[in-house]
Amino acid sequence: MTIEKFIKEIPKAELHLHIEGSFQPELMFEIAKRNNIKIPYSSVEELKKAYKFSCLQDFLDIYYTGAGVLITELDFYDLTMAYFKACKEDHVIFTEIMFDPQTHTKRGISFETVINGIQKAREDAKEKYGIDSLLIMSYLRHLSEEDAFETLQESLPFKHLIKSVGLDSSEKGNPPSKFKNVYEASVKEGYVPVAHAGEEGNADYIWEAIDILKVKRIDHGNNCLQDEDLVKEINARNLALTVCPLSNLELRNVDILSNHPLKKLMNKGVKVTVNSDDPAYFGGYINENFLQIQKALNLTKEDIVELVKNSFQYSFAEDDKKAEYL
Ligand code: ADE
Ligand code: ZN
Numbered sequence: 001m002t003i004e005k006f007i008k009e010i011p012k013a014e015l016h017l018h019i020e021g022s023f024q025p026e027l028m029f030e031i032a033k034r035n036n037i038k039i040p041y042s043s044v045e046e047l048k049k050a051y052k053f054s055c056l057q058d059f060l061d062i063y064y065t066g067a068g069v070l071i072t073e074l075d076f077y078d079l080t081m082a083y084f085k086a087c088k089e090d091h092v093i094f095t096e097i098m099f100d101p102q103t104h105t106k107r108g109i110s111f112e113t114v115i116n117g118i119q120k121a122r123e124d125a126k127e128k129y130g131i132d133s134l135l136i137m138s139y140l141r142h143l144s145e146e147d148a149f150e151t152l153q154e155s156l157p158f159k160h161l162i163k164s165v166g167l168d169s170s171e172k173g174n175p176p177s178k179f180k181n182v183y184e185a186s187v188k189e190g191y192v193p194v195a196h197a198g199e200e201g202n203a204d205y206i207w208e209a210i211d212i213l214k215v216k217r218i219d220h221g222n223n224c225l226q227d228e229d230l231v232k233e234i235n236a237r238n239l240a241l242t243v244c245p246l247s248n249l250e251l252r253n254v255d256i257l258s259n260h261p262l263k264k265l266m267n268k269g270v271k272v273t274v275n276s277d278d279p280a281y282f283g284g285y286i287n288e289n290f291l292q293i294q295k296a297l298n299l300t301k302e303d304i305v306e307l308v309k310n311s312f313q314y315s316f317a318e319d320d321k322k323a324e325y326l
Helices: 003-009 025-034 045-049 056-067 073-089 101-105 110-130 145-161 178-188 203-213 221-225 227-234 245-250 264-265 286-297 301-313 321-324
Strands: 012-018 090-100 131-139 164-168 195-197 216-222 240-243 271-274
Touching: 003 286, 003 301, 012 216, 012 227, 012 245, 012 264, 012 271, 012 286, 012 301, 025 045, 025 073, 045 264, 056 101, 056 145, 056 271, 073 090, 073 110, 090 110, 090 321, 101 110, 101 145, 101 286, 110 131, 110 145, 131 145, 145 178, 164 178, 178 195, 178 203, 195 203, 203 221, 203 227, 216 221, 221 227, 221 240, 240 264, 264 271, 264 286, 264 301, 271 286, 271 301, 286 301
Parallel strands: 012 090, 090 131, 131 164, 164 195, 195 216, 216 240, 240 271
Antiparallel strands: none
């Protein structure tokens, strides 16, 4: 069996996926039309041409504009179902989906509308495709901690549907320490803490995420390589990284994929997983990430198996489910 076929067919888990970042241009246009919303691009092709980013903020500006057409429960359902369909094709059998409530509540869409649409899709995906999933509610770090507290409050009636809290959006200038109190409160409510750290921010951001927010996993985390002691600490605490190769390439965190730090991290004993982040914007779902990084770094079948095993091992699935997967 070729390594490409092996990659495509092996059952896998995805641990870093923003549902708003899975919004394909075709579906965006369809939903905009039914909601009578004008998008500032005349066609799918023109919109796709705008997907050229020089940094994280460039991307976020377009990502928030795109998410602005999501209004009804059905919109969130369709968005989420489309992602699950892609999961089925890529042999993803377990996925941890991040959603950004504030991207929607700040526009007047209720928390309930967002989560109900996503939740219905989760239930249908389980029934139709056999895919298990859980939810990570992400706070937007460019907003205030007070705003995040409001979101935490809004989430409480739906607590049984949410496993974890995360932190995303513009990293530089918005360090994890800004969210110390809301993370403490979130953990008290039973949410498992994770955070984006060390994507564009330096190693200090990762130190804060692990020491102050007490995260159980690090989203991206590539820049831990700036600090040998940090790498040791990440390994000592058995924290996995959810790495997103095509995202790192498209957001210019690496110049070419052959310079991507994934293998270097693995060689240092860091537990790495491969993920798509925002597949509609960065050129592919999880299999495309695996295929391109395998080729660029000449990864072996054993490397792929290790990465896939990590995705289950370091997931937040229940232990009995994990044992079933592994
Ligand atoms: N929101 C969606 N994708 C993101 C990323 N890669 N980094 C930070 N925030 C995000
Ligand atoms: Zn992300």
